[in-house]
Amino acid sequence: MTTDYRHWPFTDEERRKFSEWMNRIMVGHTGTTDVRNDTVSWTPLSKPLSECVVSLFTTGGVHRRDDTPFDIDSAHGDWTHREIPTGIDTRDLAITHSHYSHVEADRDVNCMFPLDRLRELRNEGVIGGIAPMAYSIMGFNPNPDNLMSRTAPVLAERFKKSGADLVFMTCG
Numbered sequence: 641m642t643t644d645y646r647h648w649p650f651t652d653e654e655r656r657k658f659s660e661w662m663n664r665i666m667v668g669h670t671g672t673t674d675v676r677n678d679t680v681s682w683t684p685l686s687k688p689l690s691e692c693v694v695s696l697f698t699t700g701g702v703h704r705r706d707d708t709p710f711d712i713d714s715a716h717g718d719w720t721h722r723e724i725p726t727g728i729d730t731r732d733l734a735i736t737h738s739h740y741s742h743v744e745a746d747r748d749v750n751c752m753f754p755l756d757r758l759r760e761l762r763n764e765g766v767i768g769g770i771a772p773m774a775y776s777i778m779g780f781n782p783n784p785d786n787l788m789s790r791t792a793p794v795l796a797e798r799f800k801k802s803g804a805d806l807v808f809m810t811c812g
Contacts, residue, residue, distance in 0.1 A: 699779030700812030701737030
């Protein structure tokens with residue numbers, strides 16, 4: 641399968657809107673740091689998708705109802721993560737996040753955290769399997785230092801040890 645990737649131009653209008661958005665964030669949240677990647681890392685799959693184990697990751701603030709909610713009261717965000725066993729009943733999941741409307745996801749968490757959809761894809765043979773654990777963070781982190789230096793390395797290691805061939809990510 642050949643995939644044709646198109647370059648997405650960052651227009652002057654988009655640059656202006658992004659700059660205004662960042663300025664509003666920096667005024668409302670002291671300590672905000674703007675961190676950007678210069679390149680996008682891409683690793684092609686080494687085997688067919690139907691043989692791949694998929695893991696799930698979200699910045700949407702999803703967690704088990706019986707787990708500690710994310711700290712939405714901190715002006716500096718919450719850089720911690722939550723583990724979610726992929727065998728869980730999705731009705732036992734909740735969302736704690738204050739920087740996007742999750743009204744629809746509260747009705748059906750699959751629109752933010754599509755665990756039931758991954759199960760369907762596995763059962764239909766589209767994917768080979770689902771990693772035993774999924775992970776969630778709250779995407780609001782004005783200063784991403786702890787997220788990048790502490791949370792990301794831990795999660796990267798856990799994804800690697802899980803046997804996942806790819807990680808499906810949703811953003812909150």
